[in-house]
Amino acid sequence: MHSTFSDPSSHPSSLQLTPHPSYSILLDMTQAATALAHPNIAFIKYWGLKDAANRIPANDSLSMNLGGLSTRTTVTLDPSLRADVLILNGERVSGAGLERAQLFLDRIRRLAGNPSPVLIESENNFPIGAGVASSASGFAALALAGAAAFGLDLAEPALSALARFGSGSACRSIPGGFVEWRTDAETGDSFAKSFAPEEHWDLADCIAILSESHKKTGSEVGMRLAGTSPLQAARVADSARRMRLCREAILNRDFNALAAITELDSNLMHAVMMTSQPPLFYWQPGSLAIMQAVKRWQVEGLPVTYTLDAGPNVHVICLKEAMDETLTRLRRMPGVLDVLLGFPAGPARLLPGDSQVSLQKV
Amino acid sequence: MHSTFSDPSSHPSSLQLTPHPSYSILLDMTQAATALAHPNIAFIKYWGLKDAANRIPANDSLSMNLGGLSTRTTVTLDPSLRADVLILNGERVSGAGLERAQLFLDRIRRLAGNPSPVLIESENNFPIGAGVASSASGFAALALAGAAAFGLDLAEPALSALARFGSGSACRSIPGGFVEWRTDAETGDSFAKSFAPEEHWDLADCIAILSESHKKTGSEVGMRLAGTSPLQAARVADSARRMRLCREAILNRDFNALAAITELDSNLMHAVMMTSQPPLFYWQPGSLAIMQAVKRWQVEGLPVTYTLDAGPNVHVICLKEAMDETLTRLRRMPGVLDVLLGFPAGPARLLPGDSQVSLQKV
Numbered sequence: 001m002h003s004t005f006s007d008p009s010s011h012p013s014s015l016q017l018t019p020h021p022s023y024s025i026l027l028d029m030t031q032a033a034t035a036l037a038h039p040n041i042a043f044i045k046y047w048g049l050k051d052a053a054n055r056i057p058a059n060d061s062l063s064m065n066l067g068g069l070s071t072r073t074t075v076t077l078d079p080s081l082r083a084d085v086l087i088l089n090g091e092r093v094s095g096a097g098l099e100r101a102q103l104f105l106d107r108i109r110r111l112a113g114n115p116s117p118v119l120i121e122s123e124n125n126f127p128i129g130a131g132v133a134s135s136a137s138g139f140a141a142l143a144l145a146g147a148a149a150f151g152l153d154l155a156e157p158a159l160s161a162l163a164r165f166g167s168g169s170a171c172r173s174i175p176g177g178f179v180e181w182r183t184d185a186e187t188g189d190s191f192a193k194s195f196a197p198e199e200h201w202d203l204a205d206c207i208a209i210l211s212e213s214h215k216k217t218g219s220e221v222g223m224r225l226a227g228t229s230p231l232q233a234a235r236v237a238d239s240a241r242r243m244r245l246c247r248e249a250i251l252n253r254d255f256n257a258l259a260a261i262t263e264l265d266s267n268l269m270h271a272v273m274m275t276s277q278p279p280l281f282y283w284q285p286g287s288l289a290i291m292q293a294v295k296r297w298q299v300e301g302l303p304v305t306y307t308l309d310a311g312p313n314v315h316v317i318c319l320k321e322a323m324d325e326t327l328t329r330l331r332r333m334p335g336v337l338d339v340l341l342g343f344p345a346g347p348a349r350l351l352p353g354d355s356q357v358s359l360q361k362v
Numbered sequence: 363m364h365s366t367f368s369d370p371s372s373h374p375s376s377l378q379l380t381p382h383p384s385y386s387i388l389l390d391m392t393q394a395a396t397a398l399a400h401p402n403i404a405f406i407k408y409w410g411l412k413d414a415a416n417r418i419p420a421n422d423s424l425s426m427n428l429g430g431l432s433t434r435t436t437v438t439l440d441p442s443l444r445a446d447v448l449i450l451n452g453e454r455v456s457g458a459g460l461e462r463a464q465l466f467l468d469r470i471r472r473l474a475g476n477p478s479p480v481l482i483e484s485e486n487n488f489p490i491g492a493g494v495a496s497s498a499s500g501f502a503a504l505a506l507a508g509a510a511a512f513g514l515d516l517a518e519p520a521l522s523a524l525a526r527f528g529s530g531s532a533c534r535s536i537p538g539g540f541v542e543w544r545t546d547a548e549t550g551d552s553f554a555k556s557f558a559p560e561e562h563w564d565l566a567d568c569i570a571i572l573s574e575s576h577k578k579t580g581s582e583v584g585m586r587l588a589g590t591s592p593l594q595a596a597r598v599a600d601s602a603r604r605m606r607l608c609r610e611a612i613l614n615r616d617f618n619a620l621a622a623i624t625e626l627d628s629n630l631m632h633a634v635m636m637t638s639q640p641p642l643f644y645w646q647p648g649s650l651a652i653m654q655a656v657k658r659w660q661v662e663g664l665p666v667t668y669t670l671d672a673g674p675n676v677h678v679i680c681l682k683e684a685m686d687e688t689l690t691r692l693r694r695m696p697g698v699l700d701v702l703l704g705f706p707a708g709p710a711r712l713l714p715g716d717s718q719v720s721l722q723k724v
Contacts (some may be wrong), residue, residue: 274633
C-alpha cells in the first residue's frame with residue numbers, strides 16, 4: 001500500500017511543487033477545505049485521448065467558464081472512516097461515481113503522502129448529466145478542495161493538470177475567464193490557462209435544456225470511441241487552425257468570427273460522434289431545431305451562435321445585449337424545459353470553511 | 363458553331379462507339395424516342411468532384427435502382443423549333459432547369475453531329491427536389507431517349523458515362539439492380555455497372571417524405587462545397603473500404619452488415635455537409651427522429667436501416683418481409699407527410715413511341 005503513495009510516475013510531471021500565492025491560505029494544514037468551481041463551455045472541443053493513461057487529449061481545446069452555475073465541494077479528512085464517503089446534492093453515492101472520486105483522491109493522497117479517507121460533500125446548482133459539464137466543475141472543485149484539505153500547495157498549472165485526471169475538461173475550470181488547454185509536445189505538460197479575463201467580453205450562454213435525464217453514454221466512455229470514426233484524425237489535424245481562429249475571435253471580440261468557428265467545431269465533434277462505431281447521437285430533434293433556428297436568427301441580425309457538448313442541450317452563446325431576446329425565443333421553442341444562464345466567470349477558488357455562500361449567487 | 367459539334371474532347375472517352383444489342387432497335391434513325399428510368403438510392407454516396415469539368419467524382423459509389431418510382435421522357439427532334447422546349451410534369455420549364463437540359467442535349471448533338479432542337483416531355487411519378495433523386499432518373503431517361511432520338515447506338519457503359527454529365531448519380535440509373543459507379547484511375551473512364559440483378563435481394567425502400575418543397579441548396583451546388591469541409595478528404599480516403607464492405611454485404615445478403623455500412627456512409631456524407639463552409643443542414647428535426655427510431659427498431663429486431671440524400675426525407679431500407687411493419691411505424695412518426703415505396707428495379711429502357719404505360723405500374 002505504501003508503495004502506491006510514493007509512486008513517482010503518478011506525479012503530474014514537474015509542475016506539482018511550484019508555490020503559488022493564491023493558495024497560501026492553506027499552509028496551516030487544514031484538515032477540511034471547501035472550494036467552488038464553475039463548469040465551462042468549450043468553443044473548441046476536447047474529444048478523444050492521445051494518451052489515455054496520462055489523460056493527454058487528442059487536441060487542444062478552448063473554453064469559457066460559466067458563472068451562475070457552480071459546484072461547491074467540501075473535503076474533510078476523517079481517518080476514522082473505513083472508506084471515502086461521497087454525498088452529491090445531499091445523496092450518498094456508491095458504485096462507479098464513488099469509485100471515480102476515490103481514484104482521484106488516491107492521486108491527491110499519493111501526492112500528500114497521507115492515506116486518510118475523506119468525506120466529500122458536493123453540491124451543484126444545475127442538473128447533472130445532460131450536457132452541462134458537471135464533471136468539469138465537480139472535479140475542479142474536488143481537486144482544489146482535496147489538495148487544500150491535504151495541505152498541498154499547488155500552483156494553478158499543477159492544480160489544472162491534477163484536475164484533468166478527474167475529468168479532462170475539469171482542467172479548464174481551474175483558471176478564470178477564457179481558457180486554453182494545451183499540451184506541450186516535448187514535456188508532456190498538459191494543463192489549462194487563462195488567455196483573457198472574465199471581464200474581457202460580455203457574453204452570455206443561454207443553455208436550452210431539452211433533457212434533465214442522464215446521458216445514455218457519458219462523455220468519458222463516448223470519447224474512447226473517437227478513434228473508431230474515419231473522421232477523428234481529420235478533426236484533430238485541423239484543430240490548431242481552429243484554436244488560432246477562436247482565440248483571435250475572442251481577443252478581437254469578433255462575434256461573427258466566433259460564431260463561425262464555434263459552430264464548425266461543435267459540428268465537427270458531433271460528426272465524429274455520429275460516425276463512431278457504434279455511432280453516438282447526442283442531438284435530439286429539438287437540438288437540431290434550435291441549431292437551425294439560431295441560423296435563421298443570425299440572418300435576422302441577432303448575435304447568437306450554438307455549441308453542444310456530449311448531450312442534447314444547446315448552449316446558445318450571445319452578446320449579453322441580445323440575451324433577453326434570445327431567452328424569449330428559446331423559451332418558445334418546442335421541447336425546451338428550461339433555459340439556464342451562464343456568464344464569463346473567474347477561476348476555481350477556496351471558500352471559508354463554514355461558508356454559507358448561496359450557490360444561486362455565485 | 364460547327365466546331366462545337368466536332369470537338370473531340372467532348373466525347374465520353376473511348377466508350378461511345380461500342381455497339382450494344384439492347385439498343386439496336388434504334389438504328390432506324392428514329393426522330394423521337396421515349397425512355398423510362400428509375401431513381402436510385404445510394405448506400406455509398408457520391409458527394410464532391412475530383413474533376414468538375416469531366417464530372418469525375420471524388421469517390422466511387424454504390425446504389426440500388428428504385429422501381430415503383432420512375433421518370434418517363436420523350437425526346438422529339440424538331441428542326442422547326444427555335445430552341446429546345448422542356449415540358450416537365452406538364453409544365454413548361456425555363457431558366458436554369460431548361461439550360462441544364464440544353465447543355466446536356468448539346469453533348470448528344472455533338473456526338474450525333476446533328477444540331478436539331480428538340481422537344482423534351484418528361485414526367486415523374488414522385489415529388490421532385492426533396493431528396494428523392496429526380497435528377498438521376500431524369501437525366502438517365504433523357505440520356506437514353508436523347509441518344510435514341512438522335513440515332514446514336516451507345517453501349518450501356520457509354521450511355522452511363524453520358525448520363526453522368528447531366529447529373530452524376532444519373533449514371534447509376536442506367537444499369538439495372540445493384541450498381542457500382544467506379545472511375546478507372548488510368549483511363550479516366552467513369553460509369554456505373556450492375557454487380558447484382560434486381561432479383562438478387564428482396565429489399566424495400568420506404569421513403570418517409572417530410573417535405574415536398576424544393577431543397578434550399580440543390581445537391582449539384584451543395585457538393586461544390588464538399589472540399590471546404592475539413593472532413594471530406596477523410597471521408598473520401600475511407601471510401602474504398604466502404605465500397606468493399608457494402609458490396610460484400612449485398613452479395614452475401616447480410617442485412618446487419620448492410621445496415622452498419624449504409625448508416626455510416628450516410629452519416630459521413632452529412633458530416634461533410636454540416637461542416638462545409640457555409641454549412642449545409644439537410645436534416646430536419648423529423649429526419650433525426652426517424653433515424654433514432656430506426657436505431658430503436660433495430661434493437662427490437664426489425665431489419666431496417668436508414669440513409670438520407672441531399673434532402674430531409676429518410677430512406678428506410680428494410681427486408682421486404684418487414685415492409686408492412688415499417689410502413690405502419692413510419693406513418694405514425696410526427697411530420698411524415700407520406701411514405702413512398704421503392705423496390706430493386708431494372709435498367710433504364712426504351713418504351714414504344716406511343717407508349718401508354720402507366721407510370722404507377724412500373
